[in-house]
Amino acid sequence: MPDQNSQLMEDAKSLIIGADGKIGALLMRRLAERNHAVLGTTRRADDHGKYFLDLEDSKTWSGLPVTPVAYFCTGVSSIEHCEQAPEQTFDLNVNRSGDLAEFLSARGTRLVLISSNRVFDGMSPRVLADVDTCPVTEYGRQKVEIENRLLALSDSVILRVSKVLFPDDDLITGWLTTLSSGGEIRAAADMFVSPVSADLIVNTLTNLAVSGGRGIYQLSAANDLSYFKVASFLAELANADPTLVKAIGREELAGRVGSRLDPETFAPRHTTLDVTRLKQEFGIEAPEAIDTLRLVLGGGMPLSG
Secondary structure, eight states: OOTHHHHHHTTOOEEEETTTSHHHHHHHHHHHHTTOOEEEEESOTTOTTSEEOOTTOGGGTTTSOOOSEEEEOOSOOOHHHHHHSHHHHHIIIIIIHHHHHHHHHTTTOEEEEEEEGGGSOSSSSSBOTTSOOOOOSHHHHHHHHHHHHHHTSSSEEEEEESOEEOTTOHHHHHHHHHHHTTOOEEEETTOEEOOEEHHHHHHHHHHHHHSOOOEEEEEOOSSOEEHHHHHHHHHHHTTOOGGGEEEEOGGGOHHHHHHTOOHHHHSOSOOOBOOHHHHHHHOOOOOOHHHHHHHHHOOOOOOOO
């Protein structure tokens, strides 16, 4: 174990498993800004600002500090990758992550897990948290399994989320660059998203960490927005010709073809979740999808849903 780990662990109050990822990195930054003692894990042995942790090597777990809270922000989240390598991703997302969760729970740590709306089939909007799960993708099935493992532990809480939007998402920045240079972009008019900002996710996670609540909470936008509408919004931001945005069908998406999933499975009509519990306990409400875009990307004119 690298020598710097002992220094990083001193007085840590929160542990972020997967601080290399976008949500984990933002969570670590926000907690540090609040002067909260936080330690993040990394898979990169040369990252001296975090604790080296290999999910596949339990020997690297023993040196982790005992903290009141651990956030699970790790795992393979690509739907395509999970379809193409189900055994490999299941081992990481369920077996290894579940074993680590049990290891930390046995030491008295409260566990906060990020899950997904993909535990449902997307046939209905604003799905209640206590409805039976019905995943139709390998990724969704793995999320159900890891949820169940954490729910069996003494102190855990799960946050199911829809699309988490960052200003520097590759799709967003790519589209903006193309539009700004006068290029055309193709966006699915029958593929939908209910985005929430990364900052809202982080604030929700930290609320859940210090609460006594257990079980499942959910967060999404209040409504779905097509990717074509998202692209049209970006065209307005870039002051680009709106005709540069071309509508396509989801069956044309390259990622879907690579995953071998049928269009409805790859891109369900509904991605929203019921947010009632968060509203009742924390006053956190589901934002309108277009308001999330305005908040994260800035500006823009009103769009119809």
